[in-house]
Amino acid sequence: MESLPFPPLPPPASHPSFPTLSMNLISANLRTKVHFSYSIFRRFSVSSLELTSTHELVRSRSCRKRNLLNGVGVRAKVSDDELKERWLASLSCPFSEIARKPTDGGEEPANNSGSEWVIGIDPDVSGALALLKNDESDCSAQVFDTPHVQVLVGKRTRKRLDAKSIVLLLQSIHAPLGTSAYIEQSIPFPRDGKQGWWSSGFGYGLWIGVLVASGFSVVPVPSITWKNRFELSGSLLSKDDSREAASTLFPSLSSLLKRKKDHDFR
Template sequence: MESFYLTKLAAVKPTFIPPTCFFTLIPPPLRFAASSALAFRVYSASAGGIIVASPTLDLPSVTVDPKDFGTGGGRARARGGKKLLRDELRENWLDALSCPFPHGKPSIDWVIGVDPDVSGALAILKPDHSPQVFDSPHLKVTVGKGVRRRLDARSIVHLLQSFEVPIGTTAYIEQSTPFPQDGKQGWWGGGFGYGLWIGILVALGFSVVPVPSALWKRTFKLAGGDTTKDDSRDMASRLFPCMSSQLKRKKDHGRAEALLIAAYGKGLKISNIQSVTENFIS
């Protein structure tokens, strides 16, 4: 029988590896670019004394109030960061909807207002002229086994071109918001009209500003569940008396809302109804 002998091994001494060896195995740090910012690098020290650099981050500079470090300071900073992000995203969105062609300073005397629904309208306010409003051009198309109305893109282009509006003019459009009671077809139709109007307006040289319905309606005290489409027609008739003959029917609410959206864009308010009336009558 073979005999087994155990031999005591000598203690192995740890071998020091120069830090540069580790860096040859570590991929180069990633760099994340940002539009504005304060770049800084975070370092962490390991137990072996090797310092490893994390990816360089370019973050927007933020002014921090020392009071934020008190009770609830972390939550306050988080809210501030979210607001900065929301503001930046909104600015990027508006920049994407601005006039894509070279132009001078746009005239603030020209304003377009758009209710983008298929039953909506387009209103135009221009200097030294009475306001104008036009029903949105549309046509009938087959959808499945039924027939529905859809916006007529070519006719919208021809209508806008007929105004000879200065390039870079701002067009205010009601921001499409789907409601549960509208159903799938309502959601699709609302999104289709909203996107179609934006695409045409930007392509023709307008700068587009989406406006939530609640925002412009609050300006004219039309927000809330107790208001109706008739209230919009009444308010538009008060603001633009010369247009009252075109706002008599219930189905003229689209015209009224387009006029009010344009009025909101021009900065008109209920408090200066009299001055607005005089400007357009004289």
């Protein structure tokens, strides 16, 4: 077979330098990609390292594991406290900023958020409002029945809070702006039924709305808190014990606390 003729190769000296240049470019591109990949890999490595360290901390000795879990519990507790503070802030007197602005007559309305007046409220439809005024000389107390009206619910007549009369009652006591109003927190019980749940939630929400809109700072208080404070919790204690405790603290109101409905000691 006849061989095909091939042109002679040029001498090595006449070779251009582009292969070397290409290698340099490839090498530079490769280094860039490798460096970029290394950066990404390092980020993943750091995350993996942190995750590994966390897992190692959890899997370490029991005391260290308890410390880690306790730390998580502290963070959760702080978060719960912050939520409670936000809730109370939303129920505070809304006129603190407005009170700093002068009125049409040029006078600044008084804001007595630090006053010695205190209001306590049983938000039930048969509840009451108690007012304590602590003056320099003595401490006086007043009690007002919660205003209510008869309404028709289906075919039955039921009692509901009278919102307008409650507003007029709050205006009549002339409490300073920002006075604290402690209201018993409404907690429904299964035995109360749907109507009881609705009625208690309605009264609780209505009182809070009216109080905040009227310039009071509302503080919800669970019933177990004040009952424990005055040693009135327990199955052996009755409503009469609550009325007796209230009459002992406020003898001037003893004549107003003879009814069974007056047992809720606020």
